Amino acid sequence: DIQMTQSPSTLSASVGDRVTITCRASQSISSWLAWYQQKPGKAPKLLIYKASSLESGVPSRFSGSGSGTEFTLTISSLQPDDFATYYCQQYNSYRWTFGQGTKVEIK
Amino acid sequence: EVQLVESGGGLVKPGGSLRLSCAASGFTFSSYSMNWVRQAPGKGLEWVSSISSSSSYIYYADSVKGRFTISRDNAKNSLYLQMNSLRAEDTAVYYCARPRDGYDYWGQGTLVTVSS
Numbered sequence: 551d552i553q554m555t556q557s558p559s560t561l562s563a564s565v566g567d568r569v570t571i572t573c574r575a576s577q578s579i580s581s582w583l584a585w586y587q588q589k590p591g592k593a594p595k596l597l598i599y600k601a602s603s604l605e606s607g608v609p610s611r612f613s614g615s616g617s618g619t620e621f622t623l624t625i626s627s628l629q630p631d632d633f634a635t636y637y638c639q640q641y642n643s644y645r646w647t648f649g650q651g652t653k654v655e656i657k
Numbered sequence: 658e659v660q661l662v663e664s665g666g667g668l669v670k671p672g673g674s675l676r677l678s679c680a681a682s683g684f685t686f687s688s689y690s691m692n693w694v695r696q697a698p699g700k701g702l703e704w705v706s707s708i709s710s711s712s713s714y715i716y717y718a719d720s721v722k723g724r725f726t727i728s729r730d731n732a733k734n735s736l737y738l739q740m741n742s743l744r745a746e747d748t749a750v751y752y753c754a755r756p757r758d759g760y761d762y763w764g765q766g767t768l769v770t771v772s773s
Contacts, residue, residue: 584759586702593766594702599758637702639759644716646692646756648702 552576552640556649562657569625571652573638578618582642585614585623588651589634597636598623628654659683659762661753666767673743673771679736679753679764687711687731690756693738695749696766705751706738721747743771 553576563569573583581601586594596605598614601621611626625632633656638649665677679691693705706727707716715727726739736753748771754760 582758586759588702593752593763594760595763596759596761599761603758605761639702641756641759644707644714645718646704646707648704651701 551645552579552643552647554638554640554647554649556636556638556652558652559650560653560655562655563628564657565628565630567628567657569628569632569654571623571636571638571654573616573621573623573649575619575621575640575642579640579642581617582640583614583616583621584639584641585612586637586639587632587634588637594637625654659755661755661762661764663751663753663764663767666751666769668770668772669743670773671744671771674739674741675743675769677738677740677751677753677767677769681734681736681753681755684755686729686734690714691729691736692754692756692760693727693736694752694754694760694763695747695769696752697746697749700749703749707756708736740769743769745771747771 555574557572583601585598588594602614613624635651635653637651660682662680690709692707708727724742728737750766752766753764755762
């Protein structure tokens, strides 16, 4: 299986900060990568697909980049609603695998 | 509006069985593969199983292979997960999710607790 490794595991930031989360794949996945936001007690929400395509309805402060094995999710100006846990996921193989998650906390 | 609604979760003893259902609406269910994804309490997300639109292709995570069976009924717009020989480590919220580029729609989840 393709292993996905996110960093950091926890991130403390303030409203207005620029935030970057990294995701590394154990082998090349081209651009078959998605990013999700999850809040406590809720299902994950798709933010980014194909590494850099913004899902409909998602604010433009979210952006994704990368290809191959290295990917990033950037929030350009952190808003109060953005404090949550973020997951990357590869869908290059039929066994879709997730990163372990990055919790974005209030500083 | 696309909706996925899971049901069938609950408390079951180790070694027991449970059948989860996912009722789909708002899209042409028979045209999409469907997946089950789970999340243990306080943990991350884990893909469990996938089924193609016509049930021709079925895949399982190693952690559930031989114990879980995914199925679907396109006439009823429903997805199922039969879970046998349940273990404590199967305790989780189980989501059905529609794969597109990533999962674009998720259900609200149903909690399965395996405990004596």
